[in-house]
Amino acid sequence: MARASVLKMPDGFLWGAATAAHQNEGDNYNNQWATWEEQPSRIRGGARCGSATRWWDLDVAAADFDRAAELGLNSLRLSVEWSRIEPEPGVFNAGALYQYGQMIALLRERGLRPLVTLHHFTDPLWLAGEGGWENPHVGDYFARFVTRVIEALGDQVTFWCTINEPIVYAYSGYMVGNFPPGVKDPVRAFNVLRRMLLVHGRIYRLIHSLQNNAEVGLAHNMQVMLPANPDSAADRRAAATVDHVANRSVYTAMTSGRLLPPLGFGQQVPQLIDACDYIGLNYYTTVRVAFDPRRANLMLARLAFDPSGELSDNTFSGGPYGEINPHGLYLALKQVAAYGKPIYITENGVPDHDDDVRPRFIATHLAEAWRAIQEGVDLRGYYHWTLVDNFEWCEAWQLKFGLFEIDHQTGARSPKASAGVYGRIAQSNGVPRSVLEKIAPLTVADYFPS
Ligand code: IFM
Numbered sequence: 001m002a003r004a005s006v007l008k009m010p011d012g013f014l015w016g017a018a019t020a021a022h023q024n025e026g027d028n029y030n031n032q033w034a035t036w037e038e039q040p041s042r043i044r045g046g047a048r049c050g051s052a053t054r055w056w057d058l059d060v061a062a063a064d065f066d067r068a069a070e071l072g073l074n075s076l077r078l079s080v081e082w083s084r085i086e087p088e089p090g091v092f093n094a095g096a097l098y099q100y101g102q103m104i105a106l107l108r109e110r111g112l113r114p115l116v117t118l119h120h121f122t123d124p125l126w127l128a129g130e131g132g133w134e135n136p137h138v139g140d141y142f143a144r145f146v147t148r149v150i151e152a153l154g155d156q157v158t159f160w161c162t163i164n165e166p167i168v169y170a171y172s173g174y175m176v177g178n179f180p181p182g183v184k185d186p187v188r189a190f191n192v193l194r195r196m197l198l199v200h201g202r203i204y205r206l207i208h209s210l211q212n213n214a215e216v217g218l219a220h221n222m223q224v225m226l227p228a229n230p231d232s233a234a235d236r237r238a239a240a241t242v243d244h245v246a247n248r249s250v251y252t253a254m255t256s257g258r259l260l261p262p263l264g265f266g267q268q269v270p271q272l273i274d275a276c277d278y279i280g281l282n283y284y285t286t287v288r289v290a291f292d293p294r295r296a297n298l299m300l301a302r303l304a305f306d307p308s309g310e311l312s313d314n315t316f317s318g319g320p321y322g323e324i325n326p327h328g329l330y331l332a333l334k335q336v337a338a339y340g341k342p343i344y345i346t347e348n349g350v351p352d353h354d355d356d357v358r359p360r361f362i363a364t365h366l367a368e369a370w371r372a373i374q375e376g377v378d379l380r381g382y383y384h385w386t387l388v389d390n391f392e393w394c395e396a397w398q399l400k401f402g403l404f405e406i407d408h409q410t411g412a413r414s415p416k417a418s419a420g421v422y423g424r425i426a427q428s429n430g431v432p433r434s435v436l437e438k439i440a441p442l443t444v445a446d447y448f449p450s
Contacts, residue, residue, distance in 0.1 A: 007370040007447055008430035014113065014381025015426035016075035017068055017403065018347045019055075020120040020164065021084075023390040026051035030083040032128035033121070033393075036180040044316040047396035053388045053406055058099070060411065062106045067404060067413065068387055069110040071423035076107050077346060077383045079117035079164065080153075083124035086145050097152040104156045115346070115383070116157050117219070118146055118203070120164040121179070121393070132181065133169070133192045139199040146203055150210045158213050161280055161346060162203045165221040166196035167250060178317075178394050186297075194263045197253045201272035218254060219280030219346040222247050222336070223287045224328040228304065234291035238301040242289050245299065247335070251279065255339045278380070279339060280346035283332050283365075285312075285322025313351040316395050321351045326364035333372035333379060342378045345369065349385035351392070351399035358403075358418035360439045366431050367440075367447050384422055388413055 022028050026049070036042050037049060055061040068076055084096040107114045119142070123132050127141060135141075146162075163169075172179035174189035183189075200218050207214045225243035227235035249260045257273030258266055285305070292302040305311055311320035329348065336343050348365055352358045366382065373379050389402035397408075403419040406412070421439065425431050436444050 005433045005448075006428050006430040007367055007433075008428075009370065009382075010373065010380070011429075012380070013429060014075040014115075014344065014383075015073045015429075016077055016112075016115065016381060016383040017073060017387035018077040018115075018349075018383035018385045019079075019387055019390065020117065021079045021081035022049065022052070022120070022122045023386075023392070024053045024078070024388070025056040025081060026054050027056060028052075028081055028083060028122070030087055030125055031081070031122040032125060032132070032180045035125065035128075036182075042178075042182075043394050044396045044398050047398075049391040049396075052391050054411060055103075056099075058102055058106065061103055064388055064404075064413070065106050065110050065112060067415070067419075068112060071403075071419060072427035074111055074426075075113040075115060075381060075383070076387075077115040077117065077161070078103070078107075079120035079161075080149055081122060082119065082127075082145055083122065085148065086124060087126075089126050089141070090144070092148050097148065100149075101153060101156065104153060108156060113159060114157050115159045115161060115344075116149075116153065117161040117164050118142075118149060119162065121169055128181070133195050133199075134188065138195065139202050142199055143202060143206055146206060147210065150207060154211050158211065158215060160207055160214060160216045161219050162200045162207075162216060163196055164219045164346075165282060166193055166200070166218070167246060168221050170196065190262045193250075194259065197250065197259075197263065197272065198269065200254065201257070201269065201275040204275040205271060215277045217276045217278040217280045217341075217344070217346075219282050220247070220250050221282040221284070221347075222332050223285055223322075224283070224325070224331050224335075225287055225289050226328075226331075228288040228290035228302075232291065235289060238291040238299070239289035241299050242287075242301050242303065251336065251339050254279075255341065276341055278342040278344055279336050280344055281332060281336055282347035282385075283329050283345060284347070284349065286325040286328035286331075287323070310357075312357065313353055313399060315399065321399060324350060324357065324361060326361070326368045329365045330368040330372050333369060333377045334375070337372070337377040342380050344381040344383070345379065346383050347385040348382065349401045351395075351401055352418075353398075353400050355416040355418050358416065359421040362418060362422050363425065363431055363435050364440050364443055366425060367436065367443060370431060371447070 170193035174183045177184040227239040305323040310324040392399040404413040
């Protein structure tokens with residue numbers, strides 16, 4: 001419990017917002033998402049990414065970076081678009097690399113430390129045409145691309161995220177089929193996931209060979225798996241199994257280098273041993289897992305959100321995006337801390353069309369992050385997903401995650417109440433008691449002695 005009036009984060013804590021190239025830049029027509037959008041029923045309401053939030057116009061990006069800096073943020077996570085930089089195999093676009101250099105300079109001029117993601121869901125069309133991440137040569141292709149990026153941006157960037165959410169890319173694209181290429185085959189999904197992790201290990205070492213002060217990690221989307229009925233041993237076992245497959249196997253691979261089932265048979269892969277300087281944690285939700293003997297091909301488990309819990313906005317498929325569970329972030333941090341690496345929360349956010357939940361969401365999740373830090377978790381930064389409402393993949397524009405709203409006619413941005421709350425927190429380097437009193441009064445006693 002805190003004696004002071006602010007739940008203070010450690011000195012040097014990074015306060016950021018997370019974004020991605022395809023979701024923000026606009027006019028990216030040379031990747032597999034652009035062609036996916038053209039297929040009927042793939043995107044909610046047949047919407048298009050189009051000009052997105054127009055960040056490829058550097059004046060627009062600069063104005064958003066001003067907004068981030070004015071909130072008191074000191075970092076920003078963005079990604080580079082492979083299809084812009086390498087539009088044809090082995091053909092590099094010097095103009096695109098130059099423009100990314102300018103974009104990053106705009107961040108640095110504003111005191112925003114860039115965290116650059118090298119792969120965030122999109123692949124150039126030429127790669128997709130060659131089988132994407134099922135192609136055994138993808139590691140060579142990605143290494144060639146990353147080498148060019150480090151050569152072009154390495155004088156300005158030392159903080160890298162190799163791949164965003166391999167599990168979401170593999171699961172959505174190859175198991176559920178709601179992301180391109182729309183495959184529904186668990187074996188192919190696990191092959192893609194394994195390949196992405198192996199390539200991550202290779203790229204981790206490549207970046208360090210090119211830049212001696214690099215800080216390199218991977219962002220994993222961690223859903224915290226809790227037993228639907230904590231008193232049921234079968235539910236507890238089911239939750240542990242799903243957690244192993246969805247989370248532990250990934251963390252184990254990138255730290256000890258062991259490929260546990262379903263990624264492998266426990267073999268240790270040298271390129272993956274100790275292959276991260278930090279673990280990137282993307283936390284949105286907690287899932288309740290029940291044992292279900294009818295689901296033999298789904299780990300005998302049924303996944304649901306707590307029916308009595310608070311749920312966020314509905315998705316295209318009709319269900320809620322997730323359960324709002326700040327304590328889940330604490331549990332996630334404690335679990336990740338066991339791997340012995342510094343942690344950054346590389347994403348945390350909520351789809352909330354009217355911003356009535358987000359202010360409380362931010363304050364309570366950060367209070368739980370503070371609690372984990374008090375217990376020794378080495379958490380070094382927090383990136384809110386996202387700065388401006390952006391293109392949410394197959395959900396398009398309906399799910400709104402931004403601190404700022406965008407008017408698509410004029411391009412104008414308006415701050416939401418949550419922007420003000422997050423700004424106050426960032427400027428205080430922690431969660432002020434007064435913020436909790438105002439927006440989450442029931443939680444105050446959990447953190448501040450009376
Ligand atoms: O918008 C996505 C992002 O691209 C990856 N992580 C989850 C976000 C919200 O769904």
